[in-house]
Amino acid sequence: MTTHPHDDDVAFIRALAEVLRDSELSEISVARHRGEEDRLDVTLSRAAAAPPPPPAPVAATRDPVAEIPAPAPAEDPTAHPGAVTSPMVGTVYLQPEPGAAPFVGTGSSVSEGDTLLIVEAMKTMNHIPAPRAGTVKRVLVEDGAAVEYGAPLVIIE
Structure with a gap:
């Protein structure tokens, strides 16, 4: 053969x-x-798995006594008029150096231009100033957290 x-x-x-x-x-x-x-x-x-079929519709019964009101929509901090947002992408630091007291906290009174926190970007420490005088109502970020451009940092009223 x-x-x-x-x-x-x-x-x-x-x-x-x-x-x-x-x-x-x-x-x-x-x-x-x-x-x-x-x-x-x-x-x-391997071909991607087909998505599972949608669940079959279930007939809803309406019992007004058992209805639970929907929770109120969560407040969007970026829409708050006193929100101070990040001008850059970076890492947030709430104090000037490790172990030091934070620049501000909830209830702190600030003047226009006071440092609220630091955003580190490309190894440069950028002090974020208060755009107006007021009281810090909320600090929306944690120390060492990564932030995006436009992310809300604090709320001043």
């Missing part, structure tokens, strides 16, 4: 087809590189 040069390739392809059929794979890609560097590249992939 004579063998053809491609018989090994055909056997290999059949073996791959069997693997594809018997597994959860959806695609097998093979590339053979001949020459100085005789190489075979095989890529296997």
Whole structure:
């Protein structure tokens, strides 16, 4: 019996087809590189699972006695007129150095220009000043937290 040069390739392809059929794979890609560097590249992939079907609708019964009022929508601190937002992306520090007292806290009275906290960006410590005089009603960030541009930091009223 004579063998053809491609018989090994055909056997290999059949073996791959069997693997594809018997597994959860959806695609097998093979590339053979001949020459100085005789190489075979095989890529296997699996199709993304189909999303589960939506739950069947359930007939709702209305019992006014059992109805619970929906909770009030959470207050968006960025919409508060006294919100001071971050002018940059960085890390927040509430005190000038570790172990020191914080610049401000809830109930602190501040004047325009007073430092509220520091936002470190690219190893530069940026002091965030109070845009107006008032009382700090809430500190919305934790020391060492990462903040994005526009994230609310404190509320001054």
